[in-house]
Amino acid sequence: MKNLIVYTTKYGSVEKSSKKLKEHLQGETTIINLKTENVPDIKDFDRIILGGSIYLGKVQKQLTKFACKNERLTSKKKIGLFVNSGKQNEKKDDQLKNSFPEKLYDNAVVTGLFGDEITIEKCSFLDKLALRIIKKVTISYSNIDDRAIKKFADILNNL
Numbered sequence: 595m596k597n598l599i600v601y602t603t604k605y606g607s608v609e610k611s612s613k614k615l616k617e618h619l620q621g622e623t624t625i626i627n628l629k630t631e632n633v634p635d636i637k638d639f640d641r642i643i644l645g646g647s648i649y650l651g652k653v654q655k656q657l658t659k660f661a662c663k664n665e666r667l668t669s670k671k672k673i674g675l676f677v678n679s680g681k682q683n684e685k686k687d688d689q690l691k692n693s694f695p696e697k698l699y700d701n702a703v704v705t706g707l708f709g710d711e712i713t714i715e716k717c718s719f720l721d722k723l724a725l726r727i728i729k730k731v732t733i734s735y736s737n738i739d740d741r742a743i744k745k746f747a748d749i750l751n752n753l
């Protein structure tokens with residue numbers, strides 16, 4: 595089995611989640627940061643996993659664009675979708691549904707919410723301000739959901 599994880603991140607928590615997911619997945623796994631690396635040919639992979647993080651209710655637009663562009667190709671693959679998010683204002687399924695094209699979401703064999711992480715020192719001035727005002731967050735924390743990541747991998751491994 596060949597797995598491809600394509601992700602977007604602003605401050606690195608989705609990268610961490612992707613690496614943890616790789617540890618749990620059976621087979622050979624390639625991890626690609628969509629913003630900094632070229633994506634290999636999707637045809638060469640059995641499972642395609644897309645992951646991003648939510649900012650003000652939305653996932654990174656690069657990921658949405660990539661998902662739309664590859665919707666037809668990915669329809670023949672086993673698809674997994676996940677987001678890292680604080681889940682504060684949006685309903686669980688809405689965050690995932692709003693992040694990916696409808697067909698892709700419907701075609702996904704597994705979806706997951708992998709929790710969130712804030713490293714205040716890495717955040718831009720505006721993000722720090724938004725965190726303080728909207729979310730009342732002023733200190734770093736890590737809430738990456740290891741169990742959700744393991745469960746997501748188990749579902750894929752058992753298909």
Ligand SMILES: Cc1cc2nc3c(=O)[nH]c(=O)nc-3n(C[C@H](O)[C@H](O)[C@H](O)COP(=O)(O)O)c2cc1C
Pocket residue numbers: 602603604605606607608609646647648649650651652678679680681682683684709710711712717720721722724725
């Ligand atoms: C400025 C800012 C806005 C955010 N907005 C949301 C949001 O609207 N909904 C949500 O669930 N999480 C929100 N989060 C939490 C992020 O999705 C979470 O920290 C995630 O782990 C970041 O992943 P990344 O480091 O890979 O970009 C926000 C975080 C920041 C810093």
